Amino acid sequence: MEKSDAELIAAVLKGDAASFEPLVQKYLPRVFATARRYARRESEIEDITQEVWLKSFQKLSSFRGEAPFEHWLMRLTVRTCYDFLRSHKRNRETSFTELSAPETEWLDRFVADPSAASEDAAGAKQLIDRLLEQLSPANRLIITLLEIEDRSVKDISKITGWSVPLVKVRAFRARAEMRKLLAKIAKDKYL
Amino acid sequence: MKLDQLNQKLIAAARRNPPSDHVPYAFEKRIMAHLARSPKADTLGFWAQALFRSAIATSAIALLLCIGTTYLPTTETPSVTAASAELSQDFQETLLAAVDVNEMTDLNNPASEDADFTDSFEELL
Secondary structure (H helix, E strand, O other), X not given: OOOOHHHHHHXXXXXXXXXXHHHHHHHHHHHHHHHXXXXXXXXXXXXXXXHHHHHHHHOHHHOOOOOXXXXXXXXXXXXXXXXXXXXXXXXXOOXXXXXXXXXXXXXXXXXXXXXXXXXXXXXXXXXXHHHHHHOOHHHHHHHHHHHHOOOOHHHHHHHHOOOHHHHHHHHHHHHHHHHHHHHHHHHHHHO | OOHHHHHHHHHHHHHHOOOOOOOOOOHHHHHHHHHHHOOOOOOOHHHHHHHHHHHHHHHHHHXXXXXXXXXXXXXXXXXXXXXXXXXXXXXXXXXXXXXXXXXXXXXOOHHHHHHHHHHHHHHHO
């Protein structure tokens, strides 16, 4: 019979490190998927994932078991991703004049007829990825959690450790930065 | 260009294309190998660290108080000095109350006093 998360964690805390492997196997896809939201290169994604599991092993004693292990792990994952974003602040002052062919094509279609531009198109995905990369780490985190993952403010507060008012303030700023970037696209591309 | 609509479209595009949850081959083995090389889960680490920090802080406070009471000039007024002397006297009396009671008992028993006197006199002889 398969052991529960609580049983596995108890075994790890008693010194049986091998009991950690089933936990890794079970939640590794989720950690990878979350890391891929914040990093693009596969090597960076693997580094984030490895760091998450290393931290979770070292801090396992702080898991109190009040909430599911998955929630605790995802909080740790998001915070590790946020640390990654902050430590890898790239040059975000790029112009939107050099968009890829699919991005340009999608935008042209949108300008001609917004309803004709499909959300499933590769151009749209590339463009939103490009926009998210331009955002500050905090704004990117908020837009990802609030708008893309559709989480509540309270949920984001729990995940990030920020207070509810701070999440609201940062959400306001993040949306403002997003609008600013979209206006820049319009200006660079069509004016 | 309708920016709000563009924003909505792009957010919808991100929602419709969630990132892959693909795991590289044997990645869990790599993590376990990495964990085997790293320090083991420390259950008492948190408490040990907290107690060590508090021990340092309390030692520092105790040291400062020692220095303060030893070297700093006293600013006691005569009345304060008298009060502290009285307090120490009261404290001493309270502490030695039991001994005083025993002594009082012995004094009230002349026979024992006589016996002691006889013993010491015989020793002198």
